[in-house]
Amino acid sequence: MPEVTFDQLLADDGRVEPRDEMPDAYRRTLIRQIAQHAHSEIIGMQPEGNWISRAPSLRRKAILMAKVQDEAGHGLYLYAAAETLGVDRADLLDQLHTGRQKYSSIFNYPTLSWADVGAIGWLVDGAAIVNQVPLCRCSYGPYARAMVRVCKEESFHQRQGFEILHTLAHGSPAQHAMAQDAVDRYWWPSLMMFGPPDDDSPNSARSMAWGIKRFSNDELRQRFVDMTVPQAEVLGLTLPDPELRWDEERGHYAFGTVDFSELQEVIAGNGPCNRDRMAHRVGAHEDGAWVRDAATAYALKQAARTEGAA
Amino acid sequence: MTQWPLWEVFVRSRRGLSHVHVGSLHAPDAELALRNARDVYTRRQEGVSLWVVPSAEIVASDPGEREAFFDPADDKVYRHPTFYSVPDGVEHL
Amino acid sequence: MSLVPYVLALADDALVSAQRTAWWISRAPELEEDLALANIGLDQLGQARSLLSYAGAVEGAGRTEDDLAYLRDDRDFRNVWLVERPQTDFGVTMARLLVFSSWQCELYAALASCGDPTVSAIAAKAVKEVAYHRDHARLWTLRLGDGTEESHQRMQAALDAEWPYVEELFEPVDGALVDPASLRTAVLDRVQSVVQDATLAVPTTAPVVGGGRRGLHTEHLGHLLADMQHLHRSHPGVTW
Numbered sequence: 167m168p169e170v171t172f173d174q175l176l177a178d179d180g181r182v183e184p185r186d187e188m189p190d191a192y193r194r195t196l197i198r199q200i201a202q203h204a205h206s207e208i209i210g211m212q213p214e215g216n217w218i219s220r221a222p223s224l225r226r227k228a229i230l231m232a233k234v235q236d237e238a239g240h241g242l243y244l245y246a247a248a249e250t251l252g253v254d255r256a257d258l259l260d261q262l263h264t265g266r267q268k269y270s271s272i273f274n275y276p277t278l279s280w281a282d283v284g285a286i287g288w289l290v291d292g293a294a295i296v297n298q299v300p301l302c303r304c305s306y307g308p309y310a311r312a313m314v315r316v317c318k319e320e321s322f323h324q325r326q327g328f329e330i331l332h333t334l335a336h337g338s339p340a341q342h343a344m345a346q347d348a349v350d351r352y353w354w355p356s357l358m359m360f361g362p363p364d365d366d367s368p369n370s371a372r373s374m375a376w377g378i379k380r381f382s383n384d385e386l387r388q389r390f391v392d393m394t395v396p397q398a399e400v401l402g403l404t405l406p407d408p409e410l411r412w413d414e415e416r417g418h419y420a421f422g423t424v425d426f427s428e429l430q431e432v433i434a435g436n437g438p439c440n441r442d443r444m445a446h447r448v449g450a451h452e453d454g455a456w457v458r459d460a461a462t463a464y465a466l467k468q469a470a471r472t473e474g475a476a
Numbered sequence: 477m478t479q480w481p482l483w484e485v486f487v488r489s490r491r492g493l494s495h496v497h498v499g500s501l502h503a504p505d506a507e508l509a510l511r512n513a514r515d516v517y518t519r520r521q522e523g524v525s526l527w528v529v530p531s532a533e534i535v536a537s538d539p540g541e542r543e544a545f546f547d548p549a550d551d552k553v554y555r556h557p558t559f560y561s562v563p564d565g566v567e568h569l
Numbered sequence: 570m571s572l573v574p575y576v577l578a579l580a581d582d583a584l585v586s587a588q589r590t591a592w593w594i595s596r597a598p599e600l601e602e603d604l605a606l607a608n609i610g611l612d613q614l615g616q617a618r619s620l621l622s623y624a625g626a627v628e629g630a631g632r633t634e635d636d637l638a639y640l641r642d643d644r645d646f647r648n649v650w651l652v653e654r655p656q657t658d659f660g661v662t663m664a665r666l667l668v669f670s671s672w673q674c675e676l677y678a679a680l681a682s683c684g685d686p687t688v689s690a691i692a693a694k695a696v697k698e699v700a701y702h703r704d705h706a707r708l709w710t711l712r713l714g715d716g717t718e719e720s721h722q723r724m725q726a727a728l729d730a731e732w733p734y735v736e737e738l739f740e741p742v743d744g745a746l747v748d749p750a751s752l753r754t755a756v757l758d759r760v761q762s763v764v765q766d767a768t769l770a771v772p773t774t775a776p777v778v779g780g781g782r783r784g785l786h787t788e789h790l791g792h793l794l795a796d797m798q799h800l801h802r803s804h805p806g807v808t809w
Contacts, residue, residue, distance in 0.1 A: 228618070338807050446596075459720070464504065502600075508712075
């Protein structure tokens with residue numbers, strides 16, 4: 167019986183595991199995608215982390231700390247998944263710090279008010295979940311398993327965001343205005359999280375064939391809009407799109423055109439917070455070098471001491 | 477640039493069950509690996525016991541030898557209870 | 570004597586610590602440590618919330634945990650100086666955590682069998698948490714003290730910088746359920762043995778004249794509270 171080939175595995179909807187043979191391009195694509203996903207999680211700690219010290223109640227503070235902590239965990243799971251493909255976390259971080267690998271552009275927008283924490287939970291995490299749920303069935307086993315864990319933990323993130331906005335929207339006029347302003351600013355960037363339109367997404371077809379991607383960008387974007395519009399009604403908040411309406415014929419919400427030129431600008435490094443996010447991240451990494459080195463040195467000394475004693 | 481070694485983490489979710497692999501992490505040594513495992517992988521009451529093993533210490537079978545390793549078991553159906561027919565009416569067998 | 574000042578003192582220690590610890594989330598030396606410090610901060614915040622709620626209940630004026638956290642000025646806070654000063658150096662954070670958690674460990678262990686059932690229950694839960702914090706601080710003090718030459722120097726400098734604030738932990742507090750002075754020997758023994766194991770010297774820096782328990786603070790606390798309280802205070806009486 168012949169060795170099960172990569173193509174057969176994919177055809178049977180099987181899972182590729184780390185030590186299996188796989189095409190170089192598949193490996194490279196996965197490393198790039200998983201690393202970018204991991205980078206997004208850890209850069210994503212910053213916009214919400216910005217409000218931990220100022221959270222308006224101790225309950226909210228605890229929830230937010232736990233949520234930002236989860237994002238560190240998600241980054242960690244994803245780096246570990248990438249490492250099964252033969253790269254080191256340190257190298258991936260280096261690529262992030264030197265700008266050779268990207269992270270999700272959504273995190274280059276500022277959190278200007280407390281309501282932004284709610285909008286990130288509801289819209290950004292909501293969009294992330296729509297993107298991520300299909301990844302739990304990704305053809306690469308370690309990535310799929312990491313995503314199962316991420317999705318399980320993520321489920322509280324969206325709810326807490328919705329709860330924040332619901333409370334604000336039903337609170338004082340100033341709170342309502344804060345919530346509406348946050349949704350106005352985060353709506354379009356959230357739609358951009360699904361990537362360029364299908365006819366302008368050159369690598370999508372190959373990723374679909376490889377079972378890394380299960381649905382097209384536009385399909386997922388539509389799914390997100392369909393999910394979110396009725397939730398906005400419950401919140402009592404409007405979405406900043408005059409063209410948004412129910413399309414009876416298609417059975418979906420129709421929505422306006424996303425300004426992808428803005429996305430291109432943010433990806434190019436010209437978003438409102440690109441420089442701040444990188445400076446924060448690189449600063450933390452450099453400030454921690456002496457600590458990492460110390461732990462390594464101590465471990466070597468301890469090993470030598472144990473050996474000497476034996 | 478020094479990178480702490482990689483460790484594999486196994487969690488016993490409750491007493492009576494085996495430790496199951498849940499993921500990996502980086503740590504400079506065994507003591508911190510165990511504590512990092514607690515902080516990373518048991519934040520939601522996932523476990524009552526932890527193992528950490530240096531990833532480099534895992535000995536794995538080779539996918540290229542999968543057939544030689546695992547296929548010979550395919551035809552030993554007599555190892556499974558369903559291989560045997562039991563007359564109607566016989567219980568506790 | 571009312572329990573309120575004492576419970577508030579312990580609550581404020583935990584709350585201000587949590588506020589400082591949380592700063593590390595997204596800034597730790599390695600991702601694993603982001604998670605560890607977030608866990609420690611969450612434990613401290615949880616202790617603060619329990620103690621603040623109880624202080625409010627004993628006081629009987631209807632003040633909630635948030636009223637007490639957000640609507641008191643720095644002169645009404647009762648935390649020690651050890652926890653309120655800025656800390657952006659990992660060595661300082663670990664030195665402070667070693668002292669603070671060693672003290673909390675002895676304190677909560679003693680309070681777990683005190684006469685007040687609520688404080689006793691809070692302490693019995695918290696003592697498990699702070700034992701883990703103490704262990705975390707111990708492991709890092711060993712690694713930084715006995716790691717590289719640079720880390721040894723930085724950890725020694727961190728300890729020297731924190732040491733003047735240690736004695737305040739043992740000063741008398743109104744309404745104390747456990748005499749602070751009675752914890753001194755056990756705490757110092759524990760800290761000193763870790764410091765020595767880490768090849769570091771026990772500092773000889775003299776204690777500063779504190780005053781946190783009487784509501785006299787460093788200039789830093791006002792800034793910490795301004796940051797922590799401003800949003801809550803900008804919208805009086807609303808729900809979050």
